[in-house]
Amino acid sequence: MEYINCSIGNIRNICYDLSRQVKDSGFEPDIIIYVANGGIIIGQEMSNLLSKPYYGIKVARSGNSLKKNLSFLIRILPGKVKDILRTFELNSGLHSKASTREIKEVNTDLPISVKKILVVDDSVDTGNTILSISNWLY
Numbered sequence: 001m002e003y004i005n006c007s008i009g010n011i012r013n014i015c016y017d018l019s020r021q022v023k024d025s026g027f028e029p030d031i032i033i034y035v036a037n038g039g040i041i042i043g044q045e046m047s048n049l050l051s052k053p054y055y056g057i058k059v060a061r062s063g064n065s066l067k068k069n070l071s072f073l074i075r076i077l078p079g080k081v082k083d084i085l086r087t088f089e090l091n092s093g094l095h096s097k098a099s100t101r102e103i104k105e106v107n108t109d110l111p112i113s114v115k116k117i118l119v120v121d122d123s124v125d126t127g128n129t130i131l132s133i134s135n136w137l138y
Helices: 011-025 040-050 065-069 071-076 079-091 128-137
Strands: 031-036 054-061 101-106 117-120
Touching: 011 040, 031 040, 031 128, 040 054, 040 117, 054 128, 101 128, 117 128
Parallel strands: 031 054, 031 117
Antiparallel strands: 054 101
8 A cells, every 4th residue: 555644744745745736737626625633734734725715524434433442542553553554454345344434514614606626635545535525515
């Protein structure tokens, strides 16, 4: 699995590179939607860089209680151990069994007349969360 490891120290540079890719592609979003809670920093940075408003949507995967219950421990694990756990989680097939995502909370100020939306998250493993948001929006 290939991934970019973001930290507070490098998130601005990563978002700058991503915003350049968005601009270079010719896509000009009306708004940015971030997946709460993890995607808020990326949402804020992309909003600043692209000069577009941003809004949060909270999405939850069914059967996510183990991860939630262990979150206090996961936070303090070394990065290498987290990488091994992420790889194991993806290879386990868990995401294909519990791929249903439920939209839990939506910012009530979210404009309904927008046509072009950029969705950002702090972690995209299977794409199911982004797909669920896309299906909900359209």
